[in-house]
Structure formats: structure tokens, C-alpha cells
Amino acid sequence: MLDIIFKYINLFVKEVWNLCVDMAPYLLLGMLVAGLISVFINSNFIYKHIGGKNIGSIVKSTIFGIPLPLCSCGVIPVAATLRESGASKGSTVSFLVSTPQTGVDSIFLTYGMLGPVFALFRPLAALFSGIISGVVINSLDNDIHHHSIDNSNNSKPKDPFDKRILSGLKYGFITLPKDIVTPLIQGLIVAAAIAIFIPPDFIAKHFASSTYIQFIMMLAVSLPIYVCATASIPIAVALMAKGITPGAVFVFLMAGPATNASSIAIIKNILGKRTLYHYVALIASTALIFGIILDTFLTITLPEISSHGHRHGMEGYGPTIISLIFLLVLANAYFAKFRPEKESSSELENEMKNQQEQIAITVDGMTCSHCKESVESAIYSFNGVVNASVDLLTGKVLVSGAGIDKEALKEKITAKGFSIK
Secondary structure, X not given: XXXXXXXXXXXXXXXXXXXXXXXXXXXXXXXXXXXXXXXXOOHHHHHHHOOOOOHHHHHHHHHHHOOOOOOOOOHHHHHHHHHHOOOOHHHHHHHHHHXXXXXXXXXXXXXXXXXXXXXXXXXXXXXXXXXXXXXXXXXXXXXXXXXXOOOHHHHOOOOOHHHHHHHHHHHHHHHHHHHHHHHHHHHHHHHHHHHHHOOOOHHHHHOOOOHHXXXXXXXXXXXXXXXXXXXXHHHHHHHHHOOOOHHHHHHHHHHHHHOOHHHHHHHHHHHOHHHHHHHHHHHHHHHHHHHHHHHHHOOOOOOOEOOOOOEOOOOOOHHHHHHHHHHHHHHXXXXXOOOOOHHHHHHHHHHHOOOOEEEEEEEEOOOOHHHHHHHHXXXXXXXXXXXXXXXXXXXXXXXXXXXXXXXXXXXHHHOOOOEEO
């Protein structure tokens, strides 16, 4: 019995390692590019261009969303800010549809693990599904919603170039990994389990006769669960290796990152119940359509894997070194999630003693750095705020200042999709 257990543990560890070897170079490169995007693309520029209720704003919203490395939870507060800044429901939905499906990190990883056809098809599908969804929502929406956009941050002086580069590297290799490390680890575990425990001929025996059953299965699994665009890729590789068609796998890659049970509930609060139903229906229908297109018109094969467990052309010590660096980045990100920001909180608590007003609340629903930034932006939009500290791990928010309406502050935060404990 122990021999069997150790055998499967050994197989599991080897499979996870092989997946890490495949992922490491592409994901590290994607993290680098994502970090540079984070400091060289101004969010106010994005908000300014998608306020209108027209096809132009929908297209811009979709294009802006595709390269951003936001998961289905992290995209919610950003979408809430877009909506509050004046974006139409159509533009907001197009951003919600296109953004979680891809990101520069997941595009690089898709190319490395699923090949160039998939790497090109994913952002194109995100583009067209985002535009289609935005157009449909705007055609069904009779609300008039166009707030003025706050351009007060546009005059803020930019940091020196070298400091911005360092800030981008910090985001790409520290902040972004903290946002994706948990679902990424879960994705590796699921992918390794599929590879080990599902027999090679299982899909061929039970589901090969009906491709559409595979489509419905993937859709049913992907809609309620949380999986980010990056973490879904190793699972997709394992599913394709077991016989799931590329189109059915694409349904999972598209619908999985774009929806989950918690984000669906928050979208209802931001956009309303009617728009939520349309949103889920559009995600499901476009995922099925693009999955059928992929199976009908394109031939997809996984990149060739050598007998040593990694792609040809990745021989020697290079892949091992890159993979170890990748694992160190993930390990640092994972343990950093459990380190409260004690220093900033204690400094603010001391400062608050000398302020006229001191507000302490606990925010529920923050899952990533973008959630934290969204709460901070809500706080600093109030006149009189001198300083604020937001602890992502505990949800503790400390605000110091004068003349701050606490109830209005709570309403501003809940409008972003969060709740107050």
C-alpha cells in the first residue's frame, strides 16, 4: 500500500515539475511585460476614452482590457470604477467579458503550452466576444448614466524613469504573482491530478462520440468555479492530452476566467439583475460559438513534448534554473499574502491620534492588489482625507483626516463591489 502511495506521490511531483518547466520562461516574460504596462499606461487615459454609449467606447474598452493581467475577481473593482467614471453598461460589460480571458502573462503562457494558434485565437475571441456583448447590452439598456470623470490625477508629476521601471518590476514579480499564486497552484494540482488519474482512453471511450456533450460539460464546470486565465492553461493542456477537443477546452478557457459564483453576485450589485442575466448568457453563448469555430475551422495540436518532460529546444540546465527562479517568485508571493502590513498600519494609528477624525472599518471581499487599489481610490476621492491604510489580508481600513462622512465613505466602497463588516 505504501509503495503505491509513494509511486503516485512521485508521479505527481514529477508532473508538477514538468508543468513548471513548461510554464516558467513564458510566465516570467509575461510578468515582466505586465509590470511595464502597469506603469506606462495611465488609468485616467482609459477612463476618459470609454465613457460614451457608442460602438467606439465599446471597442476601446475591449482593447484596453485584453492585455491587462486582471482575474475575474480583480476585474470587478476596476469595472465598478469604470461604471462610476461614466462608462455605459455596454462598455463596462465588454471590459468584464474581455479582460479576464487574457492578459499579457497568459498570452505568453498560452503560446508556450498550447501553441501559436491558441495564443492568437484567445485574444481575438476576447476582442469579438467583448464587442458583441457590449453592443447587445447597450441595445437592451435604456438607462442614462454618464458621470463626469475626475481628471485631478492627470496633473500628478511622473516619477523618474528608473523609479518607474523599478515600480513596474515590483508589480510584475511581486504584486501580480500575489494575485495569481493561489489559483495557479490550484491549477497545477488539478492538471497533475488529471494527467495521473484519468486513463488515456477514458475520454475516447465515453465522450468522443459527442463533441457537444464535451462542450456542455466544460461550460457547466467553468461558469461557477474560480480559475484565472493563467491557471486555466495547465488544466487545458491536461484535458487536451486526455482527448477533450480543442474547442471544448476553449470553452473552459473562455468561460472559466470570465465568471465565477462570487463575481456574478457582485456584478448583480453593480449593473443590476437584468444585465447580470444577459452577461452570463452572453458569456455562455459566445464561449460555445468560438469553441465550435475552433473545432470546425482550425487544427490544433499540443506543442511537442520530449521524453524528458519539457519542450524540445529547452535542454540543459537553463530550464531548471528558470524554473527554480519561477518557483522562488511563487513562494515569495504565496507567503507574502500572509504577512499583514503592520508597519504602515501602526504608523497611521500613531498619526490618527493627532487628527480630528479617525475612522476604522473592515472591508470584506478584497482578493487582490487591484481590489486594494480600488478601495484606496474610493477613500482618497473624499476631501479631507489625510492618510489611509488598507490591509489586504485582514481587510482592516484605517483613515485619518477631517470632515469625512463615514456613511458616505462606506457607500463609496460598497459601490465598488465590496461589503463592510
